[in-house]
Amino acid sequence: MAQTQQRARSMRVPDIRTGDQVLVLSGKEAGKKGTVEHVIRNRQSFAKVVGKYGSNWRRISPLADVAVVIEGLNVAKRHTKARPKAGKGQQIRVQQGGILDVPQPILASKVMLICPHCTQPTRVKHGTAADGKSVRVCANCGETLVREVRK
Secondary structure, eight states, rough: OOOOOOOOOOOOOOOOOOOOOEEEEEEEEOOOOOEEEEEOTHHHHHHHHHHHGGGGGGGGOTTTTTTEETTSSSSEEEEEEOOEEEEEEHHHHEEEOEEEEOOOOEGGGEEEOTTTOSSSSEEEEEEOOTTTEEEEEEETTOOOOOOOOOO
16 A cells, blocks of 8 residues: 655644734724734633533634734723832832723634735635745735734
């Protein structure tokens, strides 16, 4: 018997990445646009979903465990108390108290990526580039979605 040659599978790239421009679809921030600060992937989500929904877990969205923090959207107030911090040497610094604005995560299923080429909210298709790497492709215009490099 001849062994079949297995082709190296490329990793699937995530639909939404840090630095992407997104549109919020539902909730109190619906219709607003913003830039993704970071993506939160919960490793314990599968156990939580099965524990909560039991045998109906297959009906839950596969994106239920992925959330994104969007710059300037879904902001909550956090009240902090002034506390002493241990400083280096003899000096003791005091952490300032007050009210902080903390951006809260939004489920990834509640946001839609905006294509930088056609500037339309779009679903993400996955394709293969010429060099064999997996890339994201705009479902509307067919252009590859590349994120801007932050400096």
